[in-house]
Each structure stands twice: as structure tokens, then as C-alpha cells.
Amino acid sequence: MSNRFNKAALLSGGAIAAMALATPALAQQTMEDDATDQETAIQTSEGAEEGATTRVTITGSRIVRNDLDTAAPIAVVQDEEFKLSGTVNAEQVINTLPQVIPGTTAFSNNPGNGTTDLNLRGLGQNRNLVLVNGRRYMFYDPGQITDINTIPTFLVGSVDVVTGGASAVYGSDAIAGVTNFKLRYVDGIEAGGQYSITERGDGARYNLFSALGAEFDDGRGRATVYAEYYNREGVFQGDRAFSNFALGAESFGEPMQQFGSSTLPNGVIRYFGDGNRAGTEFAAxxxxVFDDTPGEFRTRTGDTYNYAPVNYLMIPQERYLIGGHAEYDIGNGHTVYSEMSYANNRVQQELAATPVTGDFIVNLAAIQPFLSAGDFAQLQQLNATETDGDPDNIELFLQRRTVETGSRNSLDERNAFRILTGVNGPLTDTFSYDLYYQYARTRNANIQEGNISRSAFQAGLDGSATPINIFGPGTLTPDMVDQISIRAQNGDISTLQVVSGVISGTFGNLGMGADDLGIALGTEYRKVAAQFIPDTALSSGDVIGFNAGNPTEGSYDVTEVFGELNLPIIDNGNGLTLDVTGAARYSDYSLENVGGVWAYAGGVTFSPIDDVTFRGQYQRAVRAPNIGELFGGQFINFPGAQDPCADPAILGDATAVALCQATGVPAGSVGDPGIQLNTQIPALGGGNPDLQEEVSDSWTAGVVLSPSFAPGLNITVDWYNIQIEDAIATLGGGFANAINLCYRVIQDINSAYCQPFNGTRAANGAITVANPPLVSLANASLFEVEGVDFQVDYGTPVPFSIFSAEEDARLNFFFLGTHTIKSNFTPVDALPDEVDRCAGKFGVAKCGEPTPEWKWTSRLSYIDGPATISLRWRHIGEVTDDDDTIDYAAFGGLETLEATDYFDLSFAFDITESFTLSAGVNNLFDKLPGTPQFNGILVSNAPNSLLLGDNQEQANTYPSTYDVLGRDFFISARMQF
Incomplete structure (x- = not known):
């Protein structure tokens, strides 16, 4: 699919009150209990002494304050949501939030990298900052992106999601917002586990966890240590009817059908030389293509290979987590604290056997024993009539699926650790300090099996090594397989160092009943470094099977100073309040092209009465380019795209036809779908050391309603708008956009958008791995997302009880939704009219993952003494295809993916005060992509069609957005003592 970052724009949480998603109460002490902690959850303090004031620090600010009202919308996910949804990996909850578009997930096999990341508002995984306990967390690669698989979900007390630029508070990477995972302390021993399995008996997942925590030295200290093991069984695309066959063909003007790859196990030969083809099978x-009888070929007539069944639908995973956090009062309120975490994460990807393609020199004498006499004579005829004067060798374009080697397998093993130590405490009665140092390091080892060595394959054809027989199915002997196979390995190392100090407190006031002024001043130093280390085979491009790449290595540091101000102006004691906030940060980067940059923010909250609060904020945020974007070595990938020169419709545009010819497509081949049979086109990417920072402007405005006539009801509505200028993206916004802009829009061979395709095409006009075009990164794009977020939470007692003697049951309702107004991406800022408008869209051409105009998640829970019954409703609105050049519906495909609703039911019961048992079923009605019948074959039991051909991400759908497992059961147990 396209390298386009804008996969969607969805909700900002817009809430001050916490989600009322209740489960049986568990006795637990959280890191948020103490006012000296860095962050405190936004939640009601039940049982607090009346009139007592708790001073807290809220995500999105470093100022300790007495209230929970902020100018920035914050969505808060409490730990109950993780328990009720049967979640072990955080992605299962976070990706259902309307403000999040799925990034890389457990269903990302190709493309994928074995990690799970977050994509706020669809602005890209590298544009939101992940925090743990209010501090930056470790990242996993040169792209400086956090793998949230490394966060222990069972210890998460809550998650805050803040939308909009937060660079003034947290620095670079917070251009789309921040997600803060707050880990809790445990008092005693907590242990448990969970088991999940689909209705079809596959995809088994289980985890075991334990934590030990206690206070010590008369309450001066507390500590928690934990360990977790998680194992997830893979599910293959062949295990589901809707994904068992690779569907497609609409891009070629044919009805959607069981399609696949043009690279066959039988072997395909293409001849583009000038020999006489008359009287040969090549004439047409x-x-x-070789018949099932080895050594005999026939004219190719649309044969394809179904690669789908052996690809993973859900990738397997094995993970170990250990860690702990502690704090100790060393006297007079000064507290030293520390955090430590270690993660070992093993994830596999599985692809079909290697498709070997490209131009090869073939020695006729070497291959003669493998061909029938008549077919060998045809090659002799072609060679004899060529003008190259070489009587022994012929150049052929070969395609051979080496199924004899087995599937390609990529194993990623990541080892990541993070250590942090700090001290905080009072400076005066009203001022305090917080100083810490952290070091994090991630190392990934990647081992690839099933690859083919291009040089060994060539040597087996040109007579310089033992000849190999690729002319028919199953013709490679074990010795031949050993001769051409190659194991490849690569690794990457990423490090992050942070030294941060902040002084915060309150002083004076403006009178008029307002609280004291709050201020925070601080400084921070960060150093990031990363390297990608491929082996010689990968870096040389000799490997066929997985993408080759050159080494990457780089680092930079930044020194920052920052400040915040909270200015309460009015508080008349009867509900009338007015507060103003401001923040600014100056960052001095060691990068010459970035240098010194400013980020700043200002906001206001106003309450005319207790029941109503209005709020608004403006933020200027910046993001410096990451290590991969700056220093990444060139690599080859295979983005999904349509070559305009292979589209018959191009023949109606004389300028485009002339441009295709000028860039290397033979006159007779323009408009021929045969020159680019695969929709995954090889291209080169890589870093650009001349990149500069991105700049964003974020606006939010909203209202919070807590009507006194309806106790327990909170309603928030927030409008947001985020615009990013000088956005870093692949030139043209991705390969698919770049090639479309060149041939259909700009149509100038001298343009920077056409140069990658000039002179890089093969003799037949195809774009091949032999000379892929280089489409690099640039500060040349624009993003804009806009929408309105809605949140409603309500809790009320009900006058009946089923499981308890007293009538103390409650109903809790929660709704979190968004209406996306804009999700725009302008690939080239110099062409402002060429805008990809992705609100309500999906597709490989421009928008990627579906970006519905409406998306929500809601939950209704009945809590009755020891029992909880809860129903969750997840809604994904209708989306339409983003490609105006292809009418998929005309060829049996889909132009519209209908609105989809999933319902999840869960139960929890306190067997004893220390033992809780939970169970549930997700996707209660077993909704899967597909239609009842496709070409006479039952592909799904679902009445709603989400089944796609060429316009898919993978597995004939978008598996990170839509459920592909079906009805899924879980049972879990948790003990505390």
C-alpha cells in the first residue's frame, strides 16, 4: 500500500471525568495516590475527607494544581476497560478508541515488523509521543517509535490520551498528541492469567502474570516488582474462508476473481530481445509458462499463484516482561524513585515461497538437459536471430516461485530495557522539584529463512556453477535448493538518554477568589541514537525474498528549556471561574538543518456556573526528523500502486502517452497491463540528511457539562483542528502518489516527481528490482485533520439487585465518539489543489486504513455487589474508495465498505474478596469480512461485505481495522492477597 501517513483522523477524548467502566472493586494502591508523583489520574476520589484538597499533575502539564480542569481535551481509559475486554496487549483497547487509527498491529504480516504502535488521528506513528508515568518511553528502531507490547498491561492503572501538539510540554514527537500509560503500585501479591481462543479453535492466547508490592520502613517507602509471560498462536490466512484466496484483477479491468501473483511455481519466461519470435510460443x-510436465512450456494465458494461504493473518508472539518501580522518602519529604523494565519479544512473519524475478543471463548448453527438444529449439531460434552476437547465452526475464524452499519466515527478537532514577521533593512550602535520568536501549535481531541468493541463482543458469532446473513445478532438487538458498540476518540498536529537571509550584494570586498562580520551569537534555546493521547479503542486494537495505547509523542531541504558567483569574465561589494557561519551550538541536526551534501554547477555561465549563487551546508544536528519516540507508520495498503507463485509459491522454515513452516505455507497450502485472511495484527509499523540522498548529475548543440535576452525568464536546506544514513524507506523499502525480498531473519529465521514473524502466517498460526508482523523503507535504469529539459517561444506582442482599446495584454507561470533518493530505505543498481528502475514505491509492466520518466505542455495565455484566459496542462508519481512476464496483469489487458494528459481552465475579473470575466473548455475532458466496465458493457467513480485491491492505481486507478472527472467547482469573 501507499507510504502515506494519513490513515485517518479520529477523536480527541474531550473528557475531564474518568471513564465509568466499572468492574468488581479490587483493593489496590496506585502510583497516582501520592501528590509527589509525576502524574495523577483524572478520577473521583471516593472516600476522601470532605473539604480536603488533593494537588495533582495532569497529563499535558507539569504544574501541580488543585483542580482537574484543563484547556486541553483528555480521554482517560481506566484499567477496568482492559479487564472487561479481555485485553493483554494494549493495542486491543487503544486501537478501538475513535481518536486512533490502527498502525502496526498483530494483524500486520506483510507489511509488518512484529511491533505494535499507535497512530493518533491518523497522522503517523512517529507523530505521537508515548509516555509511561509521564516520561518518555523506549523506542524500538531508527524511526523512534514505541512498541506498546513492552508495556505491562495488567499493571496499567489508566491511560490518558491528549490530542493536539504537546511539544511545548514534552518536546519533539508530540505533534499529534501524547498517550500516557500510568502504572500502579501493588500492595501485597497479585497474580493471575488469561486464556483466549476463537470459536474456530485457533488463535490461542494465554498469559501469566504476578506482581509483588509492599510498603516498608513505616511507610516511608514502597515498591512493586512484576513479571509476565504472554504467548499468542498464529492464524494463517488459509484458516479463514474470506482470506484463503488472494482476490484481485479489477485494476486490470477484469472481474474480481481468485487472483494472486504472476510469479508461478511452474516458472515463467519473458523474452524482450530482438530475436525472431515467429513460429514460437513467445509470438503471442x-x-x-511451463506446463505441469517439466521442460515443456506453452503461451502464458493469465496463470496466477495463490500466495494467500501460507501468509499469517495473525502473527504469533512470545513475550517476557519483568520490571519494577519503587520510591523512598529520604527525609523531609525528599523522595528518591526508580523504574526498571525489561522486555524480550519474539514475533514471526510468514510469507509465501520466494518469488524470483528479473533479467538473467542463461547459458543454453547448461539448461538444455532440462528442456524438451522442441522448446529448446525455440530458444535457439531466438538466440540465433539476435543482434547481440552472443551464440552461447540469451537474456531472459524469469519468474519462478521457489516453493521447494518452503515459505519465507522472518523472526524478530527484541530485547529492550529501560532504567530511570530520580529524586523529588519540596523546595519551599509551595514549590517542589523533580529531577531524573533515564537510559533505554532496544536491540532487535532479525533472522530470515527461505531467501534465495540472486548471484547463486544466476550462477546456476549461466554455467558458472552446477546448473539448476527451474523449468517446471517441483524441479529443484534438494541439492539445488541448498545451492541457491541463503539465510539473511540483520539487527538494529536504538538508545535514548534523558536528563530532566523541573521546578513547579504556586505563588500569590490575582484576588477575586482565584487560586494561586501556578508555574513550572525546567530544562531537559536528550540524546537519541540508532543503527540498522544488515549482513553483507542484504546490504549488497543479493537476497531475494525479503527487502534489502543498506546500513543506517546516526545520532543527535537536544538541549531544551521550558516553562508553564497557570493563571487563575476569577473564582467567585458560586461557579464563576476563569483560568488562563501558557507554555513555551526552546529546543537547541545538534542537527544543522534544525538548530533552535520554539514551541508554545496558550489556553483558557471558563465556567459561568458549576454545571458548564468552556475551554479552548492553541498549540504550536514541532517535530525534528528522526534517525531513520535523516540517516537511513537506501532500501528496497514494494509499495502497492498502479503504474499509469500500464493503464489502458492512459491512451486517451496524448501528453501522458508521450511521457511514458520518454521515460522508457516502448511505444507499443503504453497502456498494456502486461508490463506491470503485480500491483506491488519495487521502489527504493532512504533517509535524507537535509530534512528540517515539521511545524504544526493545533486548535481545540469545547464544552464540559456536568448538570447538577443529573448527578453522575458528564458530557463533553470538543472541536479540534491540527495542521502540519513542511511534513516529512516520501516525495509526492508516497510512491503511489508520486507516480500518479508524474504521469497524470505534472506531466513534465524534468519535474522532481518524474525523475525517479526516467531511465529506470526495463526494456519492456516495466519497473523491476534490477533498477528500481528512488523516491526519497522531503519536507514537502501538508496535513490537516479536523473533527468533533463526544464523550458521555453516566453512573446511577438502580433499585434492584440480583447478586447481593442489599439494593446497591449500579448502571454505568460510557460513550466516546468522533465525527471526522477533514482528514486531508496535500502531497506537494506547491500543488495546493492536489489534496487527498480522506474523511470517509479508504484505499491503497491515497488514504490507506479506513477513516470513517463516524466512529465510536461505548459500554454499558451493570454492577451488582460481586458481579459485573458489561456490553461493549464498537462502531466503524461507512467508508468509500479513494481512487477516482478505477471503478472497482464495475468489476465486481467494492467502492463502499458498509458501516460495521461489533458487540462484546463480558462477565466478572468476585468469588472471594481476593479472587476474581472474568469471562467474555468479543465479536459476539461473529461478523467477518466477506459475502455469503463469491464465484460460487462460500467465503464467509457474514451478510455484510468487507471483502476486497486489489483495493486491500492485506488478507482481502484491512485486518487491523476490521475483525478477522470472528467470535473470540476469553477467561481470566486474578488473585490478590
């Missing part, structure tokens, strides 16, 4: 279309 220059291509032949």
Missing part, C-alpha cells in the same frame, strides 16, 4: 505476448 512474449511470455511462456
Amino acid at each position: 505476448n512474449r511470455a511462456v
Whole structure:
């Protein structure tokens, strides 16, 4: 699919009150209990002494304050949501939030990298900052992105999601917002586990966890240590009817059908030389395919290979987590604290056997024993009539699926650790300090099996090594397989160092009943470094099977000073309040092209009465380019795209036809779908050391309603708008956009958008791995997302009880939704009219993951003494295809993916005061992509069609957005003592 970052724009949480998603109460002490902690959850303090004031620090600010009202919208996910949804990995909850578009997930096999990341508002995984306990967390690669698989979900007390630029508070990377995971302390021993399995008996997942925590030295200190093991069984695309066949063909003007790859296990030969083809099987279309009888070929007539069944639908995972956090009062309120975490994460990807493609020199004498006499004579005829004067060798374009080697497998093993130590405490009665140092390091080892060595394959054809027989199915002997196979390995190392100090407190006031002024001043130093280390085979490009890449290595540091101000102006004691906030940060980067940059913010909250609060904020945020963007070595990938020169419709545009010819497509081949049979086109990418920072402007405005006539009801509505200028993206916004802009829009061979395709095409006009175009990164794009977020939470007692003697049951309702107004991406800022408008859209051409105009998640829970019954409703609105050049519906495909609703039911019961048992079923009605019948074959039991051909991400759908497992059961147990 396209390299486009804008996969969607969805909700900002817009809430001050916490989600009322209740489960049986568990006795637990959290890191948020103490006012000296860095962050405190936004939640009601039940049981607090009346009139007592708790001073807290809220995500999005470093100022300790007495109230919970902020100018920035914050969505808060409490730990109950993780328990009720049967969640072990955080992605299962966070990706259902309307403000999040799925990034890389457990269903990302190809493309994928074995990690799970977050994508706020669809602005890209590298544009939101992940915090743990209010501090930056470790990242996993040169892209400086956090793998949230490394966060112990069972210890999460809550998650805050703040939308909009937060660079003034947290620095670079917070351009779309921040997500803060707050880990809790445990008092005693907590242990448990969970088991999940689909209705079809596959995809088993289980985890075991334990934590030990206690206070010590008469309450001066407390500590928690934990360990967790998680194992997830893989599910193959062949295990589901809707994904068992690779569907497609609409891009070629044919009805959607069981399609696949043009690279076959039988072997395909294409001849583009000038030899006489008359009287040969090559005469019709220059291509032949070998029959099931080895050594005999025939004219190729649309044969394809179904690669889908052996690809993972859900990738397997094995993970170990250990860690702990502690704090100790060393006297007079000064507290030393520390955090430590270690994660070992093993994830596999599985792809079909390697498709070997490209131009090869073939020695006729070497391959003669493998061909029938008649077919060998045809090659002799072609060679004899060529003008190259070489009587022994012929150049052929070969395609051979080496199924004899087995599937390709990529194993990623990441080892990540993070250590942090700090001290905080009072400076005066009203001022305090917080100083810490952290070091984090992630190392990934990647081992690839099933690859083919291009040089060994060539040597087996040109006579310089033992000849190999690729002319028919199953013709490679074990010795031949050993001769051409190659194991490849690469690794990457990422490090992060942070030294941060802040002084915060209150002083004076403006009178008029307002609280004291709050201020925070601080400084921070960060150093990031990363390297990608491929082996010689990968870096040389000799590997066929997985993408080759050159080494990457780089680092930079930044020194920052920052400040915040909270200015309460009015508080008349009867509900009338007015507060103003401001923040600014100056960052001095060691990067010459970035240098010194400013980020700043200002906001206001106003309450005319107790029941109503209005709020608004403006933020200027910046993001410096990351290590991968700056220093990444060139690599080859295979983005999904349509080559305009292979589209018959191009023949109606004389300028485009001339441009295709000028860039290397033979006159007779323009508009021929046969020159680019695969929709995954090879291209080169890589870093650009001349990149500069991105700049964003974020606006939010909203209202919070807590009507006194309806106790327990909170309603928030927030409008947001985020615009990013000088956005870093692949030139043209991605390969698919770049090639479309060149041939259909700009149509100038001298343009920077056409140069990558000029002179890089093969003799037949195809774009091949032999000379892929380089489409690099640039500060040349614009993003804009806009929408309105809604949150409603309500809790009320009900006058009946089923499981308890007293009538103390409650109903809790929660709703979190967004209406996306804009999700725009302008690939080239110099062409402002060429805008990809992705609100309500999906597709490989421009928008990627579906970006519905409406998306929500809601939950209704009945809590009755020891029992909880809860129903969750997840809604994904209708989306339409983003490609105006292809009418998929005309060829049996889909132009519209209908609105989809999933319902999840869960139960929890306190068997004893220390033992809780939970169970549930997700996707209660077993909704899967597909239609009842496709070409006479039952592909799904679902009445609603989400089944796609060429316009898919993978597995004939968008598996990170839509459920692909079906009805899924879980049971879990948790003990505390």
C-alpha cells in the first residue's frame, strides 16, 4: 500500500471525568495516590475527607494544581476497560478508541515488523509521543517509535490520551498528541492469567502474570516488582474462508476473481530481445509458462499463484516482561524513585515461497538437459536471430516461485530495557522539584529463512556453477535448493538518554477568589541514537525474498528549556471561574538543518456556573526528523500502486502517452497491463540528511457539562483542528502518489516527481528490482485533520439487585465518539489543489486504513455487589474508495465498505474478596469480512461485505481495522492477597 501517513483522523477524548467502566472493586494502591508523583489520574476520589484538597499533575502539564480542569481535551481509559475486554496487549483497547487509527498491529504480516504502535488521528506513528508515568518511553528502531507490547498491561492503572501538539510540554514527537500509560503500585501479591481462543479453535492466547508490592520502613517507602509471560498462536490466512484466496484483477479491468501473483511455481519466461519470435510460443505476448510436465512450456494465458494461504493473518508472539518501580522518602519529604523494565519479544512473519524475478543471463548448453527438444529449439531460434552476437547465452526475464524452499519466515527478537532514577521533593512550602535520568536501549535481531541468493541463482543458469532446473513445478532438487538458498540476518540498536529537571509550584494570586498562580520551569537534555546493521547479503542486494537495505547509523542531541504558567483569574465561589494557561519551550538541536526551534501554547477555561465549563487551546508544536528519516540507508520495498503507463485509459491522454515513452516505455507497450502485472511495484527509499523540522498548529475548543440535576452525568464536546506544514513524507506523499502525480498531473519529465521514473524502466517498460526508482523523503507535504469529539459517561444506582442482599446495584454507561470533518493530505505543498481528502475514505491509492466520518466505542455495565455484566459496542462508519481512476464496483469489487458494528459481552465475579473470575466473548455475532458466496465458493457467513480485491491492505481486507478472527472467547482469573 501507499507510504502515506494519513490513515485517518479520529477523536480527541474531550473528557475531564474518568471513564465509568466499572468492574468488581479490587483493593489496590496506585502510583497516582501520592501528590509527589509525576502524574495523577483524572478520577473521583471516593472516600476522601470532605473539604480536603488533593494537588495533582495532569497529563499535558507539569504544574501541580488543585483542580482537574484543563484547556486541553483528555480521554482517560481506566484499567477496568482492559479487564472487561479481555485485553493483554494494549493495542486491543487503544486501537478501538475513535481518536486512533490502527498502525502496526498483530494483524500486520506483510507489511509488518512484529511491533505494535499507535497512530493518533491518523497522522503517523512517529507523530505521537508515548509516555509511561509521564516520561518518555523506549523506542524500538531508527524511526523512534514505541512498541506498546513492552508495556505491562495488567499493571496499567489508566491511560490518558491528549490530542493536539504537546511539544511545548514534552518536546519533539508530540505533534499529534501524547498517550500516557500510568502504572500502579501493588500492595501485597497479585497474580493471575488469561486464556483466549476463537470459536474456530485457533488463535490461542494465554498469559501469566504476578506482581509483588509492599510498603516498608513505616511507610516511608514502597515498591512493586512484576513479571509476565504472554504467548499468542498464529492464524494463517488459509484458516479463514474470506482470506484463503488472494482476490484481485479489477485494476486490470477484469472481474474480481481468485487472483494472486504472476510469479508461478511452474516458472515463467519473458523474452524482450530482438530475436525472431515467429513460429514460437513467445509470438503471442512474449511470455511462456511451463506446463505441469517439466521442460515443456506453452503461451502464458493469465496463470496466477495463490500466495494467500501460507501468509499469517495473525502473527504469533512470545513475550517476557519483568520490571519494577519503587520510591523512598529520604527525609523531609525528599523522595528518591526508580523504574526498571525489561522486555524480550519474539514475533514471526510468514510469507509465501520466494518469488524470483528479473533479467538473467542463461547459458543454453547448461539448461538444455532440462528442456524438451522442441522448446529448446525455440530458444535457439531466438538466440540465433539476435543482434547481440552472443551464440552461447540469451537474456531472459524469469519468474519462478521457489516453493521447494518452503515459505519465507522472518523472526524478530527484541530485547529492550529501560532504567530511570530520580529524586523529588519540596523546595519551599509551595514549590517542589523533580529531577531524573533515564537510559533505554532496544536491540532487535532479525533472522530470515527461505531467501534465495540472486548471484547463486544466476550462477546456476549461466554455467558458472552446477546448473539448476527451474523449468517446471517441483524441479529443484534438494541439492539445488541448498545451492541457491541463503539465510539473511540483520539487527538494529536504538538508545535514548534523558536528563530532566523541573521546578513547579504556586505563588500569590490575582484576588477575586482565584487560586494561586501556578508555574513550572525546567530544562531537559536528550540524546537519541540508532543503527540498522544488515549482513553483507542484504546490504549488497543479493537476497531475494525479503527487502534489502543498506546500513543506517546516526545520532543527535537536544538541549531544551521550558516553562508553564497557570493563571487563575476569577473564582467567585458560586461557579464563576476563569483560568488562563501558557507554555513555551526552546529546543537547541545538534542537527544543522534544525538548530533552535520554539514551541508554545496558550489556553483558557471558563465556567459561568458549576454545571458548564468552556475551554479552548492553541498549540504550536514541532517535530525534528528522526534517525531513520535523516540517516537511513537506501532500501528496497514494494509499495502497492498502479503504474499509469500500464493503464489502458492512459491512451486517451496524448501528453501522458508521450511521457511514458520518454521515460522508457516502448511505444507499443503504453497502456498494456502486461508490463506491470503485480500491483506491488519495487521502489527504493532512504533517509535524507537535509530534512528540517515539521511545524504544526493545533486548535481545540469545547464544552464540559456536568448538570447538577443529573448527578453522575458528564458530557463533553470538543472541536479540534491540527495542521502540519513542511511534513516529512516520501516525495509526492508516497510512491503511489508520486507516480500518479508524474504521469497524470505534472506531466513534465524534468519535474522532481518524474525523475525517479526516467531511465529506470526495463526494456519492456516495466519497473523491476534490477533498477528500481528512488523516491526519497522531503519536507514537502501538508496535513490537516479536523473533527468533533463526544464523550458521555453516566453512573446511577438502580433499585434492584440480583447478586447481593442489599439494593446497591449500579448502571454505568460510557460513550466516546468522533465525527471526522477533514482528514486531508496535500502531497506537494506547491500543488495546493492536489489534496487527498480522506474523511470517509479508504484505499491503497491515497488514504490507506479506513477513516470513517463516524466512529465510536461505548459500554454499558451493570454492577451488582460481586458481579459485573458489561456490553461493549464498537462502531466503524461507512467508508468509500479513494481512487477516482478505477471503478472497482464495475468489476465486481467494492467502492463502499458498509458501516460495521461489533458487540462484546463480558462477565466478572468476585468469588472471594481476593479472587476474581472474568469471562467474555468479543465479536459476539461473529461478523467477518466477506459475502455469503463469491464465484460460487462460500467465503464467509457474514451478510455484510468487507471483502476486497486489489483495493486491500492485506488478507482481502484491512485486518487491523476490521475483525478477522470472528467470535473470540476469553477467561481470566486474578488473585490478590
